[in-house]
Amino acid sequence: MSRQTVEFAVTAAERLNESLNAFLQIDREGAVKRAEETEKNRDQRVLAGVPVAVKDNICVRGMQASCGSHILGDYHPPYNATVIERLVNAGAVIIGKTNCDEFAMGSSNENSAFGPVRNPWETTRVPGGSSGGSAAAVAAGIVPVALGSDTGGSVRQPAALCGVLGLKPTYGRNSRYGLVAFASSLDQIGIFAREVKDVARVLGVIAGPDPRDSTTADVPVPDYAATLDGNLKGVRIGFPASLFGKGLDEEVGRAVKDVVDVYRELGAEIVEVELPNAGYAIAVYYIIATAEASSNLARFDGVRYGFRAEETPELRQMYRKTREEGFGPEVKRRIMLGTYVLSAGYYDAYYRKAQQVRTLIKNDFLNAFKNCDAIITPTTPTPAFALGEKVDDPLAMYLNDIYTVTANLAGIPGLSVPCGLSSERLPIGFQLLGPYWSEPTLLKLSHGFLKVQPFTERPPVSA
Amino acid sequence: MPINEIDIAKVAQLAHLELGEAELKTFGSQITEIVNYVEQLNELDTANVEPAIGGLTPEGGKTDSSRADEIAGSLGQKEALAEAPDPASGHFRVPKVL
Numbered sequence: 001m002s003r004q005t006v007e008f009a010v011t012a013a014e015r016l017n018e019s020l021n022a023f024l025q026i027d028r029e030g031a032v033k034r035a036e037e038t039e040k041n042r043d044q045r046v047l048a049g050v051p052v053a054v055k056d057n058i059c060v061r062g063m064q065a066s067c068g069s070h071i072l073g074d075y076h077p078p079y080n081a082t083v084i085e086r087l088v089n090a091g092a093v094i095i096g097k098t099n100c101d102e103f104a105m106g107s108s109n110e111n112s113a114f115g116p117v118r119n120p121w122e123t124t125r126v127p128g129g130s131s132g133g134s135a136a137a138v139a140a141g142i143v144p145v146a147l148g149s150d151t152g153g154s155v156r157q158p159a160a161l162c163g164v165l166g167l168k169p170t171y172g173r174n175s176r177y178g179l180v181a182f183a184s185s186l187d188q189i190g191i192f193a194r195e196v197k198d199v200a201r202v203l204g205v206i207a208g209p210d211p212r213d214s215t216t217a218d219v220p221v222p223d224y225a226a227t228l229d230g231n232l233k234g235v236r237i238g239f240p241a242s243l244f245g246k247g248l249d250e251e252v253g254r255a256v257k258d259v260v261d262v263y264r265e266l267g268a269e270i271v272e273v274e275l276p277n278a279g280y281a282i283a284v285y286y287i288i289a290t291a292e293a294s295s296n297l298a299r300f301d302g303v304r305y306g307f308r309a310e311e312t313p314e315l316r317q318m319y320r321k322t323r324e325e326g327f328g329p330e331v332k333r334r335i336m337l338g339t340y341v342l343s344a345g346y347y348d349a350y351y352r353k354a355q356q357v358r359t360l361i362k363n364d365f366l367n368a369f370k371n372c373d374a375i376i377t378p379t380t381p382t383p384a385f386a387l388g389e390k391v392d393d394p395l396a397m398y399l400n401d402i403y404t405v406t407a408n409l410a411g412i413p414g415l416s417v418p419c420g421l422s423s424e425r426l427p428i429g430f431q432l433l434g435p436y437w438s439e440p441t442l443l444k445l446s447h448g449f450l451k452v453q454p455f456t457e458r459p460p461v462s463a
Numbered sequence: 464m465p466i467n468e469i470d471i472a473k474v475a476q477l478a479h480l481e482l483g484e485a486e487l488k489t490f491g492s493q494i495t496e497i498v499n500y501v502e503q504l505n506e507l508d509t510a511n512v513e514p515a516i517g518g519l520t521p522e523g524g525k526t527d528s529s530r531a532d533e534i535a536g537s538l539g540q541k542e543a544l545a546e547a548p549d550p551a552s553g554h555f556r557v558p559k560v561l
Contacts, residue, residue, distance in 0.1 A: 356513070
């Protein structure tokens with residue numbers, strides 16, 4: 001059985017890659033071999049024989065980790081990320097590495113050095129980003145589960161645009177060891193799936209402290225699947241009316257308000273909440289994320305691994321030329337912006353100020369969660385937009401993340417859930433945000449909703 | 464604080480990026496636009512607000528991440544050099560420094 005499942009996934013990945021460009025590497029030989037072992041050993045582990053796709057910025061031993069960048073190219077890390085170690089120990093079969101925006105910087109996947117991923121619902125549209133390949137692979141039915149990384153919405157936004165579930169866990173819920181760092185205080189590895197129970201199962205496997213990541217927390221890992229009881233009576237859901245105004249597509253707004261009505265009918269209590277500083281989140285995010293990125297990406301210098309520019313007789317020139325030729329425009333833009341906001345004389349005006357407003361945003365959530373168990377918002381302002389539509393306007397692109405960045409700034413978990421199709425048959429998602437460690441509540445709420453309003457439509461490009 | 468093209472060239476130098484004239488010009492205007500956008504934070508009075516430090520939860524902040532100082536296995540020279548663009552005799556070779 002497991003060999004059949006894995007072969008189906010690998011074959012679908014290969015066949016659909018021409019139209020989707022979701023995979024940068026497909027490991028047919030390795031995956032089939034592991035599936036055969038699973039069968040032979042009658043493996044009973046929790047994820048035995050489950051095919052999983054992994055974003056190309058997470059290290060898997062024996063596979064490439066390009067991060068969607070020429071500067072890493074065909075870099076092959078000599079070790080597994082902790083989450084990969086745990087998945088493999090639970091029996092999962094990694095079938096390949098998925099395409100993404102370069103170093104996870106982007107909201108459309110158009111920043112990949114290896115060409116954009118296409119949305120399986122409409123291949124002239126973006127799949128979202130930065131984990132677009134993982135989202136597309138799950139949406140197209142290639143794999144039941146995929147991993148991505150979420151720094152400002154890079155799991156939840158593509159999940160919404162592709163019509164699948166996407167979870168960003170609490171900061172410190174799982175280890176970042178082996179995830180190529182973009183913005184260390186915001187990065188978190190997340191999960192894509194079509195079924196809530198699969199999100200629950202995979203989270204149970206990858207969550208927990210790791211001595212190799214000092215920001216992981218020693219907080220007990222509950223049995224997430226046990227919380228999916230469908231009983232939503234008395235759960236209090238916060239509704240931030242101010243986030244349903246300007247800039248939000250009318251169809252998306254209506255769809256999410258309909259979800260609120262469903263929750264009310266299921267016995268949940270809807271309470272008004274205020275997030276007064278949410279409007280400043282994008283500004284805060286693009287200072288903090290770029291500052292951290294400029295520092296993290298300093299390691300790509302052509303010395304120890306990856307690409308090195310040719311004909312550079314002098315060291316400093318080698319650094320500059322390597323980075324100029326190796327990085328794409330969005331990465332350079334963010335390194336530049338981050339370098340600027342951290343440069344002498346500007347640190348207080350930008351970085352310190354942003355960290356102060358980050359405190360205000362965090363406090364907004366702490367206050368709101370005094371009166372509710374979770375908050376509902378749209379995941380994205382619009383359904384999937386057209387490829388090329390926003391490439392020349394970085395600021396317009398950044399505003400796609402308006403609903404998702406707050407969770408990364410505050411460190412709280414967020415889950416995007418599919419709730420229908422637009423008139424153009426493009427998926428719409430809503431987002432649930434909860435207090436620290438409230439993944440059980442978010443999973444329970446999504447499960448309760450999908451039980452009465454299941455998302456059963458399949459995209460035209462499908463396995 | 465408006466940012467001009469002279470700043471951009473200096474920032475590129477600090478970031479170890481050898482940008483061409485066209486790139487300097489495009490980035491100059493795009494980064495100016497983004498910087499103008501983030502200036503909206505100045506509307507907020509944050510005089511008495513502590514800056515956030517990282518994304519840590521209170522529980523994460525309390526988690527003890529120290530460990531015993533014991534010798535453990537490591538990659539070893541061969542594997543550590545396997546991905547280097549120009550390894551030589553067990554070292555990373557770089558162009559001349561001076």
